[in-house]
Amino acid sequence: MATFLYRLGRFAFxxxxxxxxxxxxxxxxxxxxxxxxxxxxxxxxxxPGTEAQKAFDLLEERFPGSSADGATARVVFKAPAGEKMTDxxxxxxxxxxxxxxxxGSEVARVTDPYQGGGVSRDGTVAYASVxxxxxxxxxxxxxxxxxxxxxxxxxxxxxxxxIGGDALQAVPHTGTAEIIGIGIAAxxxxxxxxxxxxxxxxxxxxxxxxxxxxxxxxxxxxxLELGSTTSxxxxxxxxxxxxxxxxxxxxxxRAELAExxxxxxxxxxxxxTAGSAVVFAGLxxxxxxxxxxxxxxxxxxxxxxxxxxxxxxxxxxxxTLVPALLGYAGRRVRPAGEKGxxxxxxxxxxxxxxxxxxxxxxxFVVRRPLAVLLLGVVGLxxxxxxxxxxxxxxxxxxxxxxxxxxxxxxxxxxxGFGAGFNGPLVVVVDARGSDDPQAVFRQTGDGIxxxxxxVSVAPAAPNKAGDTATITVVPDSKPSSVTTEDLxxxxxxxxxxxxxxxxADVLVTGSTAMNIDVSQKLNDALVPYLxxxxxxxxxxxxVVFRSILVPLKAALGFLLSVLAALxxxxxxxxxxxxxxxxxxxxxxxxxxxMPIFMVGVVFGLAMDYEVFLVTRMxxxxxxxxxxxxxVVTGFRHGARVVTAAAVIMIAVFSGFIGSSESMVKMIxxxxxxxxxxxxxxxxxxxxxxxxALLGAKAWWLPKWLDRALPNVDVEGEGLRALDEKRDExxxxxxx
Numbered sequence: 001m002a003t004f005l006y007r008l009g010r011f012a013f014x015x016x017x018x019x020x021x022x023x024x025x026x027x028x029x030x031x032x033x034x035x036x037x038x039x040x041x042x043x044x045x046x047x048p049g050t051e052a053q054k055a056f057d058l059l060e061e062r063f064p065g066s067s068a069d070g071a072t073a074r075v076v077f078k079a080p081a082g083e084k085m086t087d088x089x090x091x092x093x094x095x096x097x098x099x100x101x102x103x104g105s106e107v108a109r110v111t112d113p114y115q116g117g118g119v120s121r122d123g124t125v126a127y128a129s130v131x132x133x134x135x136x137x138x139x140x141x142x143x144x145x146x147x148x149x150x151x152x153x154x155x156x157x158x159x160x161x162x163i164g165g166d167a168l169q170a171v172p173h174t175g176t177a178e179i180i181g182i183g184i185a186a187x188x189x190x191x192x193x194x195x196x197x198x199x200x201x202x203x204x205x206x207x208x209x210x211x212x213x214x215x216x217x218x219x220x221x222x223x224l225e226l227g228s229t230t231s232x233x234x235x236x237x238x239x240x241x242x243x244x245x246x247x248x249x250x251x252x253x254r255a256e257l258a259e260x261x262x263x264x265x266x267x268x269x270x271x272x273t274a275g276s277a278v279v280f281a282g283l284x285x286x287x288x289x290x291x292x293x294x295x296x297x298x299x300x301x302x303x304x305x306x307x308x309x310x311x312x313x314x315x316x317x318x319x320t321l322v323p324a325l326l327g328y329a330g331r332r333v334r335p336a337g338e339k340g341x342x343x344x345x346x347x348x349x350x351x352x353x354x355x356x357x358x359x360x361x362x363x364f365v366v367r368r369p370l371a372v373l374l375l376g377v378v379g380l381x382x383x384x385x386x387x388x389x390x391x392x393x394x395x396x397x398x399x400x401x402x403x404x405x406x407x408x409x410x411x412x413x414x415x416g417f418g419a420g421f422n423g424p425l426v427v428v429v430d431a432r433g434s435d436d437p438q439a440v441f442r443q444t445g446d447g448i449x450x451x452x453x454x455v456s457v458a459p460a461a462p463n464k465a466g467d468t469a470t471i472t473v474v475p476d477s478k479p480s481s482v483t484t485e486d487l488x489x490x491x492x493x494x495x496x497x498x499x500x501x502x503x504a505d506v507l508v509t510g511s512t513a514m515n516i517d518v519s520q521k522l523n524d525a526l527v528p529y530l531x532x533x534x535x536x537x538x539x540x541x542x543v544v545f546r547s548i549l550v551p552l553k554a555a556l557g558f559l560l561s562v563l564a565a566l567x568x569x570x571x572x573x574x575x576x577x578x579x580x581x582x583x584x585x586x587x588x589x590x591x592x593x594m595p596i597f598m599v600g601v602v603f604g605l606a607m608d609y610e611v612f613l614v615t616r617m618x619x620x621x622x623x624x625x626x627x628x629x630x631v632v633t634g635f636r637h638g639a640r641v642v643t644a645a646a647v648i649m650i651a652v653f654s655g656f657i658g659s660s661e662s663m664v665k666m667i668x669x670x671x672x673x674x675x676x677x678x679x680x681x682x683x684x685x686x687x688x689x690x691x692a693l694l695g696a697k698a699w700w701l702p703k704w705l706d707r708a709l710p711n712v713d714v715e716g717e718g719l720r721a722l723d724e725k726r727d728e729x730x731x732x733x734x735x
Contacts, residue, residue, distance in 0.1 A: 001712040002272040009271025009323045016324035033219030050517035055428040055509035062468040073130040073167035076409040078160035084123035093157040100150040106143045125416025164409030184651035192644040206242030209317045213310030238310030240652045244645040245318035248274045251641045257335035267323040281611040282315035285604030291533040295525040358639025362632040369692040376686040383564035386571045393480040393589030394515035423479025423512035427471040430505040440504045479512040519592035557682040558606045565674035602674040609683040627695045646679030
């Protein structure tokens with residue numbers, strides 16, 4: 001591996017024009033494809049194998065033309081103080097608005113509040129439901145403009161009007177905080193390298209890689225039905241790892257220059273050593289992201305594969321474009337220890353009189369390994385305590401900022417009709433195999449009315465054939481509550497009894513039931529996913545480190561950091577701690593895909609630091625140092641760069657906390673905290689403490705397994721052999 005990457009790095013350095021042209025052409029091609037492609041829309045859920053999805057598919061089959069997957073909007077009206085929606089003037093305004101809404105070419109139907117029971121008991125709130133023929137992703141801007149225009153006309157008449165539903169769902173944005181994150185990354189790189197040019201290389205290559213990845217996702221968004229959050233998450237992960245991977249290669253290049261190597265040889269060695277670590281670190285991230293497909297939720301699978309593709313691009317750029325740009329930079333990228341003219345005059349800095357911070361910290365840990373280990377484990381354990389109260393769900397309009405019309409419509413409906421009105425359950429009764437479908441419909445409705453936590457049960461609405469009907473059930477509690485989840489299970493239990501008596505199927509669907517099924521499916525998939533991803537990465541790390549205990553320690557440390565990060569997410573987004581600082585306007589259940597997505601991404605990133613830091617220790621140990629000294633050596637060479645990489649990742653992920661999309665905000669916060677815990681507590685404290693306690697046993701590997709494993713040569717032993725061969729070739733022949 002090291003020898004191949006060494007040759008690749010030298011080739012990229014020497015043929016830099018060709019390499020740079022290739023990446024620029026690829027960026028231009030992806031950009032052209034993105035420019036001509038339709039914009040990504042909202043993500044549609046499809047959850048194969050769940051009852052909610054089966055009911056949804058049955059609706060499309062038995063109720064043709066009902067636009068079951070069409071966009072919806074609820075136009076909510078509130079009367080001025082002292083008036084009611086049943087007053088003649090207000091009634092005329094609402095009916096005029098309903099008529100305006102019905103004129104759209106994409107509108108399937110509009111319900112009149114006064115004919116469909118859409119007026120609250122106290123008469124202050126009313127709503128009209130609009131169903132469209134196309135999904136929210138396909139809805140034209142003219143239809144959205146007509147919807148907002150009709151609402152504005154009603155406002156001009158004196159009513160308070162807000163619009164809920166997915167018809168107005170906007171493409172999420174990340175705000176200026178993302179730019180601030182990149183700015184912080186730039187400052188950290190300048191401090192790390194002491195050179196503006198060397199600092200700019202990782203930023204430039206990371207932006208190119210993210211540009212190619214995001215442009216490709218945008219170009220394929222329509223064909224592959226990729227949601228708008230897919231490109232945001234891909235850019236989040238791609239930018240972080242892209243900067244880190246380039247950072248490690250450039251840092252190793254400067255270290256090789258400091259040892260007196262020629263620039264082309266230094267570029268090759270950087271690719272052969274740090275590049276080997278980049279390859280295996282990238283593989284762990286890709287495994288974790290692609291492994292999300294085991295959950296069998298198409299949206300999550302697409303997100304994982306898209307992000308994995310961006311990570312793969314970042315690895316290739318680090319191995320090829322970074323050495324090529326180093327060739328262009330020439331002597332302007334100085335050896336380690338020298339600063340640029342703007343930061344130090346271009347002369348070699350004086351050697352420090354005392355060891356660097358990494359060396360001093362590692363020496364302290366080696367002297368007090370047990371105390372450091374206990375402190376780190378107890379600290380992370382305390383941070384993980386809130387995770388025991390984790391509640392899962394999917395965000396609805398109630399999680400939107402109060403400044404949005406969707407959130408205000410949600411609040412008005414709760415005020416007028418009760419908290420459960422925002423999450424009605426749709427019960428689908430398939431009585432095709434029953435002798436008396438009408439009797440089955442009545443029996444089902446009566447059975448649901450007898451359940452707890454039910455506010456209202458609408459009469460059954462059969463299809464034209466009369467063999468299938470829908471029954472709308474309004475719970476007493478809000479959609480994301482545990483009580484509503486219990487009601488869904490109670491209805492399904494009652495449906496099982498009806499099936500036993502009549503042979504009819506009773507299925508529960510709707511957005512609330514769909515969210516409940518998604519959460520359950522994700523919970524069920526978490527353990528198999530952990531086994532798959534951690535198992536594959538464990539085998540990969542055995543090959544890299546040629547050890548059993550080091551990969552095991554890496555996996556256990558990851559579990560600590562991810563549990564602590566989940567605890568922080570629960571504390572902020574569920575309990576409300578620091579919610580004002582994070583601009584979390586509505587606390588509630590944690591997004592159901594958060595744990596499994598965090599496990600996938602954080603595991604990959606955690607292994608990045610493990611590979612980068614521990615390979616330096618492994619390299620020192622293989623070259624003859626004692627185990628404790630190898631730990632110190634690894635920190636002397638790698639701690640500064642790993643620290644910089646972690647700070648950069650935290651800054652990039654934190655930038656996404658400013659997103660308007662609650663899912664992106666939560667993931668950005670969770671990943672930033674997870675990197676903080678994993679890099680500075682697990683990798684910088686627990687890892688050296690465990691290695692110091694284990695000593696030489698840390699690198700133990702059964703002889704039979706050592707013979708069976710391929711030699712990937714991450715330490716660069718092949719390069720040392722290459723040097724020896726060159727030295728022999730240079731020796732004059734003896735006469």
